[in-house]
Amino acid sequence: MRASHLEDFYQFLRFPSVSTDDSYSARLTECGHWLVEKLTRIGLTAKLHPTPGHPVVWAHNEQKPGRRTVLIYGHYDVQPPDPLELWDSPPFEPVLHDGYVFARGATDNKGQILSHILGIEEQMEANGDLPVNVHLVVEGEEEIGSGNLGNFLAQNRDALKCDVVMVSDTGMIARGVPTISYGLRGVAALELKVTGPKMDLHSGIYGGAVMNPLAAMSRLLASLHDTNGRITIAGFYDDVLPLQEWEREMWSKLPVNPEAELLKETGVPELFGERGFSTLERIWARPTAEINGMGGGYQGQGTKTVIGREAMAKLTFRLVPNQDGEKITALAEEHLRKNCPPSIRLEMTPGHSGPWYLTDPYSQFGCAAQRAMRDAFARDAVLIREGGSIPIVSQFRDILGVETLLLGLALPDCRAHSPNENFPLENLDAGIRINKAVLKELAA
Amino acid sequence: MRASHLEDFYQFLRFPSVSTDDSYSARLTECGHWLVEKLTRIGLTAKLHPTPGHPVVWAHNEQKPGRRTVLIYGHYDVQPPDPLELWDSPPFEPVLHDGYVFARGATDNKGQILSHILGIEEQMEANGDLPVNVHLVVEGEEEIGSGNLGNFLAQNRDALKCDVVMVSDTGMIARGVPTISYGLRGVAALELKVTGPKMDLHSGIYGGAVMNPLAAMSRLLASLHDTNGRITIAGFYDDVLPLQEWEREMWSKLPVNPEAELLKETGVPELFGERGFSTLERIWARPTAEINGMGGGYQGQGTKTVIGREAMAKLTFRLVPNQDGEKITALAEEHLRKNCPPSIRLEMTPGHSGPWYLTDPYSQFGCAAQRAMRDAFARDAVLIREGGSIPIVSQFRDILGVETLLLGLALPDCRAHSPNENFPLENLDAGIRINKAVLKELAA
Numbered sequence: 001m002r003a004s005h006l007e008d009f010y011q012f013l014r015f016p017s018v019s020t021d022d023s024y025s026a027r028l029t030e031c032g033h034w035l036v037e038k039l040t041r042i043g044l045t046a047k048l049h050p051t052p053g054h055p056v057v058w059a060h061n062e063q064k065p066g067r068r069t070v071l072i073y074g075h076y077d078v079q080p081p082d083p084l085e086l087w088d089s090p091p092f093e094p095v096l097h098d099g100y101v102f103a104r105g106a107t108d109n110k111g112q113i114l115s116h117i118l119g120i121e122e123q124m125e126a127n128g129d130l131p132v133n134v135h136l137v138v139e140g141e142e143e144i145g146s147g148n149l150g151n152f153l154a155q156n157r158d159a160l161k162c163d164v165v166m167v168s169d170t171g172m173i174a175r176g177v178p179t180i181s182y183g184l185r186g187v188a189a190l191e192l193k194v195t196g197p198k199m200d201l202h203s204g205i206y207g208g209a210v211m212n213p214l215a216a217m218s219r220l221l222a223s224l225h226d227t228n229g230r231i232t233i234a235g236f237y238d239d240v241l242p243l244q245e246w247e248r249e250m251w252s253k254l255p256v257n258p259e260a261e262l263l264k265e266t267g268v269p270e271l272f273g274e275r276g277f278s279t280l281e282r283i284w285a286r287p288t289a290e291i292n293g294m295g296g297g298y299q300g301q302g303t304k305t306v307i308g309r310e311a312m313a314k315l316t317f318r319l320v321p322n323q324d325g326e327k328i329t330a331l332a333e334e335h336l337r338k339n340c341p342p343s344i345r346l347e348m349t350p351g352h353s354g355p356w357y358l359t360d361p362y363s364q365f366g367c368a369a370q371r372a373m374r375d376a377f378a379r380d381a382v383l384i385r386e387g388g389s390i391p392i393v394s395q396f397r398d399i400l401g402v403e404t405l406l407l408g409l410a411l412p413d414c415r416a417h418s419p420n421e422n423f424p425l426e427n428l429d430a431g432i433r434i435n436k437a438v439l440k441e442l443a444a
Numbered sequence: 445m446r447a448s449h450l451e452d453f454y455q456f457l458r459f460p461s462v463s464t465d466d467s468y469s470a471r472l473t474e475c476g477h478w479l480v481e482k483l484t485r486i487g488l489t490a491k492l493h494p495t496p497g498h499p500v501v502w503a504h505n506e507q508k509p510g511r512r513t514v515l516i517y518g519h520y521d522v523q524p525p526d527p528l529e530l531w532d533s534p535p536f537e538p539v540l541h542d543g544y545v546f547a548r549g550a551t552d553n554k555g556q557i558l559s560h561i562l563g564i565e566e567q568m569e570a571n572g573d574l575p576v577n578v579h580l581v582v583e584g585e586e587e588i589g590s591g592n593l594g595n596f597l598a599q600n601r602d603a604l605k606c607d608v609v610m611v612s613d614t615g616m617i618a619r620g621v622p623t624i625s626y627g628l629r630g631v632a633a634l635e636l637k638v639t640g641p642k643m644d645l646h647s648g649i650y651g652g653a654v655m656n657p658l659a660a661m662s663r664l665l666a667s668l669h670d671t672n673g674r675i676t677i678a679g680f681y682d683d684v685l686p687l688q689e690w691e692r693e694m695w696s697k698l699p700v701n702p703e704a705e706l707l708k709e710t711g712v713p714e715l716f717g718e719r720g721f722s723t724l725e726r727i728w729a730r731p732t733a734e735i736n737g738m739g740g741g742y743q744g745q746g747t748k749t750v751i752g753r754e755a756m757a758k759l760t761f762r763l764v765p766n767q768d769g770e771k772i773t774a775l776a777e778e779h780l781r782k783n784c785p786p787s788i789r790l791e792m793t794p795g796h797s798g799p800w801y802l803t804d805p806y807s808q809f810g811c812a813a814q815r816a817m818r819d820a821f822a823r824d825a826v827l828i829r830e831g832g833s834i835p836i837v838s839q840f841r842d843i844l845g846v847e848t849l850l851l852g853l854a855l856p857d858c859r860a861h862s863p864n865e866n867f868p869l870e871n872l873d874a875g876i877r878i879n880k881a882v883l884k885e886l887a888a
Binding site: 185187189196197198199201202203204205206207208209210211212214215217218219221222223224225227262266267268269270271272273274279282283286287288290291292293294295296297298299300302303304305306307308311312314316318341342343345351352386387388389417 | 629631633640641642643645646647648649650651652653654655656658659661662663665666667668669671706709710711712713714715716717718723726727730732734735736737738739740741742743744746747748749750751752755756758760762785786787789795796830831832833861
């Protein structure tokens with residue numbers, strides 16, 4: 001690893017590019033400028049593209065006809081560092097311990113996108129060009145929902161025309177194991193509010209004669225699952241694409257023990273989920289209905305003998321191929337309306353949603369990615385899905401009409417979004433190798 | 445009504461004797477002193493009895509042998525006036541509108557206890573003594589649980605020896621209808637906490653593989669009732685004393701329409717309660733399990749895709765004769781433990797409890813009270829129970845060994861504990877008449 005690579009990494013990490021907090025806006029722009037300068041210096045044509053929010057960094061080499069074109073996507077914005085007191089060192093002053101760089105954004109996503117930039121740098125130095133046409137798009141709003149990226153893609157659809165997108169913003173199942181994610185779950189949110197009496201009531205004077213909104217909410221929420229962890233909403237599973245045999249087989253042979261790891265990470269005494277599916281299947285390929293929040297009545301110290309006038313709950317459904325967010329939300333609303341106790345007014349407000357993603361890891365580009373990963377790691381890549389959602393990959397498909405290769409470099413203990421986020425320098429190197437190998441495979 | 449009675453009422457109401465807020469301590473003591481002076485002026489022996497909390501006012505006439513002794517109980521402390529902005533006039537500046545005095549404490553309990561003091565005043569003026577021995581005990585901690593009254597009673601058990609207690613701190617079923625409450629529900633509190641993972645989890649990364657503590661809490665809370673409003677805790681109803689036929693018959697003939705009134709007061713579209721019982725039976729003679737508060741996960745604006753590490757709930761059970769608070773709490777804990785989903789840690793903390801009360805309205809003193817009420821109102825008294833709890837009446841029974849006559853003067857729309865609390869002057873007069881009539885009946 002060149003000393004200049006580490007210096008670049010440190011400089012990149014020192015920008016507190018926290019997109020969720022408007023007071024950091026100027027620092028995000030500074031970070032974007034730094035990227036433009038870096039990309040210009042290594043021989044790309046780069047500029048900062050303004051948006052109504054934080055600017056997009058867009059760079060490319062000379063687009064030569066007859067070559068394949070790859071769009072490499074990443075983001076320079078980071079999560080807030082809070083809670084600060086849980087960090088062992090200041091979040092925007094990177095430090096190196098035992099080969100790991102600790103700083104906010106080290107894994108998510110600065111280390112991963114920088115490794116691609118450094119891979120390009122080394123190739124430009126060696127050959128004066130890259131083997132394919134490359135667009136590099138690094139946005140500043142991923143942590144706040146990529147609200148302006150869709151417009152950017154649509155406005156520059158022709159200029160950004162490409163064959164495939166490459167993203168390193170997902171996980172490796174273990175250190176040293178090359179990992180391709182070919183599927184993601186979607187998400188659909190639904191907020192519930194139940195209302196009973198017009199005011200909080202004294203539970204002595206009225207208790208027994210009116211339906212308690214908190215009891216009504218409990219009953220509604222409890223109606224979502226049976227005791228085997230299966231969701232009881234009629235039709236909920238109708239469109240679920242069954243897991244393919246090769247997926248089930250590959251996942252059962254992964255060189256990890258997901259049960260042991262999950263027990264350790266979560267601290268629960270035992271795992272629990274839908275009967276008939278393995279832990280990885282439950283997370284990667286089965287939909288969920290989660291209560292993210294609920295509340296009502298008196299939640300302070302001591303006792304208050306009150307029948308609260310209302311209660312709320314926040315639900316999100318994780319969706320899998322081929323579920324449709326709007327259809328699932330409608331089915332859930334119908335289920336809840338049916339199960340609503342008497343005399344209770346139920347209001348339901350659908351929230352944000354994002355589609356699931358599934359691509360074929362054995363497509364032409366999928367196979368190229370598998371070969372490149374084998375090159376880079378000297379080991380066969382594993383093919384997984386992920387339980388989370390990355391809405392932007394659906395935009396690449398919908399707006400640019402191309403698939404996305406998710407070649408992740410995040411380790412399970414990278415602490416993305418948490419204190420002491422870190423990234424191993426060996427993965428900075430691996431990212432450089434991945435970049436070179438993928439561009440070479442795509443050129444072939 | 446004498447002008448001096450109204451002036452006394454106003455002076456009494458002007459003390460902001462809010463016992464729940466320590467910053468008012470000095471004002472409570474001032475209020476107690478004012479009572480001692482008033483009671484001394486009308487010819488009683490009165491003093492302020494210190495406690496570790498707010499002082500007790502204790503007054504008596506000359507205790508002559510061979511006469512019956514009655515203890516009249518009330519309280520000079522009041523609920524906080526919040527929310528202040530909902531008052532039409534300042535809560536501690538009494539105003540008279542259409543025969544009603546508006547001020548915090550007007551009904552609860554200053555107007556009611558003052559009417560007894562004024563009744564005593566008129567009798568002392570007319571006869572130089574009362575027809576029976578009287579102890580007047582007016583405490584300053586009723587709104588915070590009467591924590592020091594039990595000790596006061598125990599320490600002065602011999603001096604306070606009496607035949608019966610009289611309290612005006614309950615309701616009239618309607619204006620002008622003399623109402624004797626011969627039963628109260630008890631209460632037992634139980635706080636629940638469920639814990640799952642050691643931290644909040646990302647619902648994409650972990651959703652589907654761990655039991656969600658909020659879902660677990662919903663299931664626990666929903667398990668408390670069936671859809672007919674009946675409590676499903678095994679053994680919960682075993683000790684419930686069935687309603688007597690005379691009670692059911694009297695309640696069905698009360699000159700009120702409780703359904704219409706409850707619908708108006710609460711604003712619910714329909715009432716709901718245990719199948720097989722009337723509304724009044726549900727409130728006055730059937731036990732309940734109410735969720736007073738619950739919460740967990742993210743309750744703020746928008747969406748947070750989190751599996752919360754814990755959830756809480758606060759329950760209170762309203763108890764009826766002959767249920768035992770400890771036994772009910774134990775049965776509930778057993779039920780909840782049995783219904784707790786896998787991998788969830790359930791902690792249960794019993795809270796405050798108070799016993800139910802039931803006395804015989806046809807006992808010697810009960811009949812005397814009925815005659816006195818008929819005298820005072822020129823109309824037969826109705827006999828009811830109440831849904832709330834007044835723990836102090838059990839202390840009178842347990843410590844002094846006597847029953848309590850609950851001769852209420854609170855109207856249904858008196859707004860006790862709420863903004864614009866009020867008390868009609870006609871009930872101040874009625875209280876004076878009740879005091880005279882009861883003392884006369886007890887002397888007979």
